[in-house]
Amino acid sequence: MRFSSLGSGSRGNALIVESNQTRILIDCGVTLRALSEGLARLDLSTESIDAVFITHEHGDHIKGLKSLARQCSMPLYMTHGTAIKSGLDHLPQMNILNHFTPVVVGDLLVQPVTVPHDAREPCQFVISNQPASGQQAKKLGVLTDLGSYTPHIIESYQDCDAMILECNYDESMLQNGPYPISLKQRVKGNWGHLSNGQAADLLSKLQHQNIQWLVVAHISQKNNQASLACEAIKAIFPHHDRMRVADQDNGFDWLEIA
Template sequence: MTAIRFASLGSGSRGNATLIEKNSTRILIDCGFGVKDTRARLERLGLALEDIDGVLVTHEHGDHIGGVGRIARASGMPVYCSHGTYLTGRLGEVPDLRLISSHKRFAIGDLEIEPVPVPHDAKEPIQYVVGDGDTRVGVLTDLGSITPHIRHCYARCEALILETNHDPQMLQQGPYPPKLKRRVGGAYGHLSNGQAEALLQELQHDKLQHVVAAHISDKNNTEALAKESLARVLGCGVDEVPAIDQEEGLHWMSLKPAF
């Protein structure tokens, strides 16, 4: 039985894209990179743009949606997004647009997709839990606070790609203007290291195989601080916690089938 595996083309304020694969089904969650850059990043993972079966959009901010329309026009792949995201007009023309409900599961090939509404400063932002009926990967970035629905949806995931965006002290002492600091640190902004740590404490279970630090700010955080927060919960060394690099992304990680 072929297991789910996942990777990242990059994560951060300059572009995001998560890749999830089951058998011959491959999806991207977001794409903040241009066509040439996306092709190059996919090539590092042994894939071409034409190998992707669709791109799922989380929200309309440029680091997530900036490349979506362009790669869709270049490849003809379907684009899945919420009605609110579509109505922002930031996708541009796409050859195959599929509007989805933020509360209704759907399938793409061998993958089951569960959209999860999240609190973020966008029109209808969602994140995704992706599974195959046996194991699940939870992708959770770009949210400023945790709701009971989020806790429910991400419970019992075998892998978590979890936002560790900022260290509050670094954010307050950093270069951002006051308005942006309030936005990033607010209930509709981004998760701090401490918030991610607290959520992981709730979500941790004995079948959790992978936890990956994601969307780490290059001005308001360090990779070491982000990893330390998750390592405290996992009871492991900092070097044992993977983090997604903005430029290098994250190489393939596989899930062991549940028994």
């Protein structure tokens, strides 16, 4: 199993996950043109995507989705609340996700996980492959856009082989930064985003010995710096060679889970 991002942050998110037989897109928060260009850099086309999973209806996660759905007929998966709120519930390729039921697409199993975030019915995903007999399944945890973490989240993200983890803001940069007070309160509230410190705290509660790749993601360009996020995470996960930072415009290149 391997994964690559075409962009991560409040201006747009899109993640490709592929196994031997299956390729899925998680969120389509970039324009269709940017998606096509990003895929072309990976030698892929939009037609090669088997299914699209959407975490929630905020613009940085669905910007290009309508155009993609008009052009391609692959199935779309999202919760009922996300489908209604994004105005896409009428699409023929829509499949409604239930938070308790994983979805199988080819040889990938996608488990939605409920998260506290100020959207209608947001979720994040834990993705496992179903390998040939004799080999162990691998587990990729994708976790961004959450204001706090819950016992359910701690349980769901145990023992990942790779993890994409939101480190949205540095507490003091947000406090002293340019956002109006109402927006500062939204970001740091329980239904906003995860700070560097909260991300490190959450990581300390997870079995993370098997993590081959830890990607610091959804970094705020105004209220954080990659170096501060990495510093916070390194206190818990001191493996510089296994850490990556997801860039807003370029995401990150393929990371293979061995």
